[in-house]
Amino acid sequence: xxxxxxxxxxxxxxxxxxxxxxxxxxxxxxxxxxxxxxxxxxxxxxxxxxxxxxxxxxxxxxxxxxxxxxxxxxxxxxxxxxxxxxxxxxxxxxxxxxxxxxxxxxxxxxxxxxxxxxxxxxxxxxxxxxxxxxxxxxxxxxxxxxxxxxxxxxxxxxxxxxxxxxxxxxxxxxxxxxxxxxxxxxxxxxxxxxxxxxxxxxxxxxxxxxxxxxxxxxxxxxxxxxxxxxxxxxxxxxxxxxxxxxxxxxxxxxxxxxxx
Amino acid sequence: xxxxxxxxxxxxxxxxxxxxxxxxxxxxxxxxxxxxxxxxxxxxxxxxxxxxxxxxxxxxxxxxxxxxxxxxxxxxxxxxxxxxxxxxxxxxxxxxxxxxxxxxxxxxxxxxxxxxxxxxxxxxxxxxxxxxxxxxxxxxxxxxxxxxxxxxxxxxxxxxxxxxxxxxxxxxxxxxxxxxxxxxxxxxxxxxxxxxxxxxxxxxxxxxxxxxxxxxxxxxxxxxxxxxxxxxxxxxxxxxxxxxxxxxxxxxxxxxxxxx
Numbered sequence: 001x002x003x004x005x006x007x008x009x010x011x012x013x014x015x016x017x018x019x020x021x022x023x024x025x026x027x028x029x030x031x032x033x034x035x036x037x038x039x040x041x042x043x044x045x046x047x048x049x050x051x052x053x054x055x056x057x058x059x060x061x062x063x064x065x066x067x068x069x070x071x072x073x074x075x076x077x078x079x080x081x082x083x084x085x086x087x088x089x090x091x092x093x094x095x096x097x098x099x100x101x102x103x104x105x106x107x108x109x110x111x112x113x114x115x116x117x118x119x120x121x122x123x124x125x126x127x128x129x130x131x132x133x134x135x136x137x138x139x140x141x142x143x144x145x146x147x148x149x150x151x152x153x154x155x156x157x158x159x160x161x162x163x164x165x166x167x168x169x170x171x172x173x174x175x176x177x178x179x180x181x182x183x184x185x186x187x188x189x190x191x192x193x194x195x196x197x198x199x200x201x202x203x204x205x206x207x208x209x210x211x212x213x214x215x216x217x218x219x220x221x222x223x224x225x226x227x228x229x230x231x232x233x234x235x236x237x238x239x240x241x242x243x244x245x246x247x248x249x250x251x252x253x254x255x256x257x258x259x260x
Numbered sequence: 261x262x263x264x265x266x267x268x269x270x271x272x273x274x275x276x277x278x279x280x281x282x283x284x285x286x287x288x289x290x291x292x293x294x295x296x297x298x299x300x301x302x303x304x305x306x307x308x309x310x311x312x313x314x315x316x317x318x319x320x321x322x323x324x325x326x327x328x329x330x331x332x333x334x335x336x337x338x339x340x341x342x343x344x345x346x347x348x349x350x351x352x353x354x355x356x357x358x359x360x361x362x363x364x365x366x367x368x369x370x371x372x373x374x375x376x377x378x379x380x381x382x383x384x385x386x387x388x389x390x391x392x393x394x395x396x397x398x399x400x401x402x403x404x405x406x407x408x409x410x411x412x413x414x415x416x417x418x419x420x421x422x423x424x425x426x427x428x429x430x431x432x433x434x435x436x437x438x439x440x441x442x443x444x445x446x447x448x449x450x451x452x453x454x455x456x457x458x459x460x461x462x463x464x465x466x467x468x469x470x471x472x473x474x475x476x477x478x479x480x481x482x483x484x485x486x487x488x489x490x491x492x493x494x495x496x497x498x499x500x501x502x503x504x505x506x507x508x509x510x511x512x513x514x515x516x517x518x519x520x
Contacts, residue, residue, distance in 0.1 A: 034305050035295050040408070042492035045294050142418075145405035148300070158402075158425070161418050232302035258518040 003062030008036035010183030011068030026221030034230030039113020112181030263322030268296035270443030271328030286481030294490030299373020372441030
């Protein structure tokens, strides 16, 4: 059984990909909706919260974990791997590999939360594979609240203006590939593409799910997905459909994450 | 000693007013920066978090509490008052009274977080004082992230567009008075005033501080303010100056709020 977690609902973009490739897999999803966002918090707090998230998933019996959160993958994965005896996959390595494959001109842009960009994790992994690649990284702290508050229409003027302001440096840098370093961002990919036409976008959640698929042997379950959240179950149910493009059904439960 | 708390830094707009009126008062401030924002969470989670906040302040020896947070004042004050044996002041009553005083045409607009508007608390208190007053309430969930991410310039196009969209109904309703039902909003008052010229704005944090001043006898301390936060101390120190318009000094400490 695979455990997947995110600060909130962004990680559902990875679930979508896992279900496509491994429809028989049983999955436990945890979204920390009572403490989202993670990306504006300090590294210490991100580590503390993600330890609790992993402990909770292990208590449900998962034997592999996908961190479907750019912020946690970039800031806490080494510590989590050293502390927990279970294979842990993140979004950074998978996305970095994909960006190295895709770029033609050797110029890669990276966007993410404040904490993700500050960590430098994507740049480190890209340059470990191809030291010749140049990068420009920009934090986009308003993208998560925009997505979570429904400013997701491809024509939304506020989201477009915000994208234009945030992506200015990456545009003038001339990147041909952009890592969407936060699992929320694929939801506003059409807006980003309008500001950066012709640029290849790397969907980190989907790439991480593909990497997971290549790395683990199928466990052969019944394809049951259980969702756990740290805030209200009903608001998760309705909002999750935006990310998942399928109903989550009644398998949504509340968990007191502070106890883990 | 007075305890003041908020989900994050918005409550500092109340501290400013308290210091002005009661410079001798010792104050303990708690900002839940590790779990901000509260306004997008469920009522249950808001109650749970605010109970912890009150328990923490009581552990520091405060004998009166000001909830400098619109979301908690609107959703949890009755429960907190029934559970804790200490005078608890909120922002809703004070702001409702001020709006009733100010309005000439009997039309009051209310803006706040999702949870605040959903609670109907401001409307209830206004109509308890003056049943003839008509109100229109609009949630503005993006205002807190805009403020926290520095989109606070009076000329910022994104904030202005956002304000224009959110305040459209209140503008056509013809309110002459607007309650800024969240203690973050005074920071972008100039933008709000551009969209609603001539409308009186009620600063809830400042009104609540005035009410506190009228209600309690001076305790005669040394004017020492201690700040506690649930995330990184240094980022609080630098950001707090925006709200407080004075340096917070070295009296900022970290607290593990989940233990309370």
